[in-house]
Amino acid sequence: MEKREGQHTQIKTVMSSKDEILTRIRQTVRTRYDMPEIKPDFMAYGDKTARFIEVSESVGGRVVIAGKGEDINDIIRSLYPAAKTIASNIPEITAATFNPDETETPYALDGTDLAVVRGETGVAENGAVWIAQNVKEKALYFIAEYLVILLDAEKIVHNMHEAYRQIQLNDYGFGLFISGPSKTADIEQALVTGAHGAKGVTVILTSTV
Amino acid sequence: MSTQHAQEAARFIANKKQEQWHNETLWQVRRKRDRLAMDIPEWEVLREWASGIKMHTLSHLDRYLERFAANAEANGVKVHWAKDGEEHNEIVYGILKERGVKKLVKSKSMLTEECHLNPFLIRKGIDVVESDLGERILQFMDEPPSHIVMPAIHLKREEIGELFEEKLHTEKGNSDPAYLTHAARQHLRNEFLTADAAMTGANFGVADTGDIVVCTNEGNADMGTSFAPLHIVSMGMEKLVPDYQALGVFTRLLARSATGQPVTAYTSHYRKPRKGCEMHLVIVDNGRSRAMEMGDHIRTLKCIRCGACMNTCPVYRRSGGYAYTYFIPGPIGINLGMLRSAETYAGNLSACSLCCSCNNVCPVKIDLADRIYAWRQSLDPIGKADKIKKGISKGMKYLFSHPSLYRTSLKLAPLLRYMPRFLLYNNLNSWGKGRELPVFAKESFTSMWKKGKVNTHKSKRS
Ligand code: SF4
Ligand code: SF4
Numbered sequence: 001m002e003k004r005e006g007q008h009t010q011i012k013t014v015m016s017s018k019d020e021i022l023t024r025i026r027q028t029v030r031t032r033y034d035m036p037e038i039k040p041d042f043m044a045y046g047d048k049t050a051r052f053i054e055v056s057e058s059v060g061g062r063v064v065i066a067g068k069g070e071d072i073n074d075i076i077r078s079l080y081p082a083a084k085t086i087a088s089n090i091p092e093i094t095a096a097t098f099n100p101d102e103t104e105t106p107y108a109l110d111g112t113d114l115a116v117v118r119g120e121t122g123v124a125e126n127g128a129v130w131i132a133q134n135v136k137e138k139a140l141y142f143i144a145e146y147l148v149i150l151l152d153a154e155k156i157v158h159n160m161h162e163a164y165r166q167i168q169l170n171d172y173g174f175g176l177f178i179s180g181p182s183k184t185a186d187i188e189q190a191l192v193t194g195a196h197g198a199k200g201v202t203v204i205l206t207s208t209v
Numbered sequence: 210m211s212t213q214h215a216q217e218a219a220r221f222i223a224n225k226k227q228e229q230w231h232n233e234t235l236w237q238v239r240r241k242r243d244r245l246a247m248d249i250p251e252w253e254v255l256r257e258w259a260s261g262i263k264m265h266t267l268s269h270l271d272r273y274l275e276r277f278a279a280n281a282e283a284n285g286v287k288v289h290w291a292k293d294g295e296e297h298n299e300i301v302y303g304i305l306k307e308r309g310v311k312k313l314v315k316s317k318s319m320l321t322e323e324c325h326l327n328p329f330l331i332r333k334g335i336d337v338v339e340s341d342l343g344e345r346i347l348q349f350m351d352e353p354p355s356h357i358v359m360p361a362i363h364l365k366r367e368e369i370g371e372l373f374e375e376k377l378h379t380e381k382g383n384s385d386p387a388y389l390t391h392a393a394r395q396h397l398r399n400e401f402l403t404a405d406a407a408m409t410g411a412n413f414g415v416a417d418t419g420d421i422v423v424c425t426n427e428g429n430a431d432m433g434t435s436f437a438p439l440h441i442v443s444m445g446m447e448k449l450v451p452d453y454q455a456l457g458v459f460t461r462l463l464a465r466s467a468t469g470q471p472v473t474a475y476t477s478h479y480r481k482p483r484k485g486c487e488m489h490l491v492i493v494d495n496g497r498s499r500a501m502e503m504g505d506h507i508r509t510l511k512c513i514r515c516g517a518c519m520n521t522c523p524v525y526r527r528s529g530g531y532a533y534t535y536f537i538p539g540p541i542g543i544n545l546g547m548l549r550s551a552e553t554y555a556g557n558l559s560a561c562s563l564c565c566s567c568n569n570v571c572p573v574k575i576d577l578a579d580r581i582y583a584w585r586q587s588l589d590p591i592g593k594a595d596k597i598k599k600g601i602s603k604g605m606k607y608l609f610s611h612p613s614l615y616r617t618s619l620k621l622a623p624l625l626r627y628m629p630r631f632l633l634y635n636n637l638n639s640w641g642k643g644r645e646l647p648v649f650a651k652e653s654f655t656s657m658w659k660k661g662k663v664n665t666h667k668s669k670r671s
């Protein structure tokens with residue numbers, strides 16, 4: 001018995017866990033299945049923007065369409081009149097009270113009332129907005145009490161298939177889809193917003209044309 | 210398994226009102242799932258693809274794991290491999306110890322539950338803080354989750370209110386869910402800001418890019434990883450998908466199946482460590498490669514842990530998670546338990562009427578009911594059916610009081626042997642009366658049994 005255990009340890013040292021796992025998989029897999037052909041060319045929505053707005057609202061988010069020539073800062077101030085600390089690194093956001101990229105650590109972002117960030121792609125089917133990290137500390141997306149995402153209305157796609165064909169991560173190596181505010185239903189399935197992240201999310205749809 | 214489980218099951222089923230609430234609430238979640246699924250005309254195509262992608266990935270897992278690990282490493286992530294739970298725990302502890310971590314904040318991970326990581330780390334002196342609200346509640350109570358997506362679904366608001374009075378000094382008698390949730394937000398925010406390390410599970414690993422994708426509604430995984438300088442990801446090796454195209458299929462299915470939402474509030478892609486920080490990934494086997502040897506049971510590994518099969522299962526809804534002896538309950542838990550140890554967990558096989566509802570909701574098309582049937586068949590000829598009897602927990606025994614739930618099981622010879630004894634203790638309840646007409650009424654069944662008229666030979670599955 002002792003001998004056996006000794007042998008076992010010996011094998012262990014020769015073979016890393018990685019090799020052991022991979023070898024075992026190679027030995028055990030009997031049938032190799034082909035990748036199914038995936039042709040996700042579903043074009044579900046006649047009006048992608050309308051669907052995006054409808055779903056965003058159904059998940060507790062809010063969508064505001066910026067009118068031509070309307071100052072986004074005015075919209076932000078009117079939506080969040082009580083916000084005292086407003087973080088944004090977007091130069092046009094003059095409503096911002098500080099640039100989050102100038103803080104030393106993510107901890108300094110605690111106490112942010114409102115963060116204003118840019119989204120890259122909106123998804124009509126589920127109201128999600130893709131953001132490849134575009135602030136120094138990703139903490140900003142979650143620790144701010146409220147979040148405003150600026151999104152070009154032209155950048156709304158039908159569904160996640162389309163979104164995944166477009167999205168890219170940058171050098172930060174982090175990106176996420178956000179759909180509505182942080183929420184939980186862990187107490188008796190009663191839906192409560194503001195579990196850990198933003199208590200409210202507003203997407204402001206802008207138009208470049 | 211433990212006496213705690215047995216006690217919990219007994220407590221749960223003793224409270225008729227709560228049992229009814231549990232049943233109806235989960236059924237509502239199932240209905241929400243139906244509405245969201247029906248909203249997507251291509252739903253069935255997606256399920257078919259999801260199943261196909263998973264079978265492809267699992268049967269080429271060696272290659273995908275290598276590609277995934279190589280990409281993760283190129284992204285600056287330190288990759289570790291754990292053959293089993295023990296090795297996983299040692300690796301995690303090693304990383305924490307080396308960096309002098311005192312407080313670890315965690316987001317929900319069934320894998321760390323599987324490996325019993327928390328008690329291990331706590332014994333080593335690490336302050337482990339669960340940050341998902343449901344998980345935190347259970348951690349305060351020192352109880353395991355009773356559902357994989359809604360861990361505290363078995364608790365009533367009053368119980369949580371009382372718990373928070375004691376632990377978080379909330380107002381006496383206030384059990385408003387919004388009030389309690391925001392009290393927990395305050396409390397956990399402090400934990401996020403003072404943790405030395407954050408740990409997350411992984412919903413998906415993308416082989417092509419090395420991304421680790423974590424889906425939450427609360428944003429707790431994100432809060433944890435945004436502050437602490439160290440992020441450890443614990444990932445079961447079956448979580449891989451080949452690429453973003455595949456990921457698109459799964460992110461469409463997951464939340465719709467799980468909670469009836471179009472997508473989770475946060476779908477986060479972690480590719481690199483934060484600047485100046487560390488990210489570690491522990492890839493865990495712990496019996497998965499062994500499960501791949503078990504013929505068609507390999508399909509069980511397709512699971513994306515959405516919980517839809519639990520929400521639809523009439524047995525789960527009526528009995529609660531603690532009635533099962535494996536830590537993952539419901540249809541998928543019965544199967545995963547068998548993969549873990551048929552000897553230990555065979556008792557859970559009885560918790561199924563073979564209604565096949567689970568098969569129909571599973572987003573990756575695992576034939577859960579067929580698997581359960583196959584397990585039963587495989588145990589009986591080798592004389593292990595007795596295990597089913599022995600392994601039946603208190604909670605499960607109660608279920609035998611519902612002939613309607615068991616009308617299909619009744620046709621199964623191995624189970625039939627023990628039916629009458631359990632039936633003696635119970636009455637047919639309102640669920641049986643209201644929803645489905647039992648095949649046999651209790652009395653006539655018993656009398657038939659007594660007269661030896663019941664056919665105990667194998668009959669065809671319905
Ligand atoms: S087949 Fe069995 S496990 Fe599946 S839903 Fe029906 S009773 Fe539950
Ligand atoms: S078995 Fe299917 S339905 Fe059940 S949790 Fe896994 S993926 Fe979801």
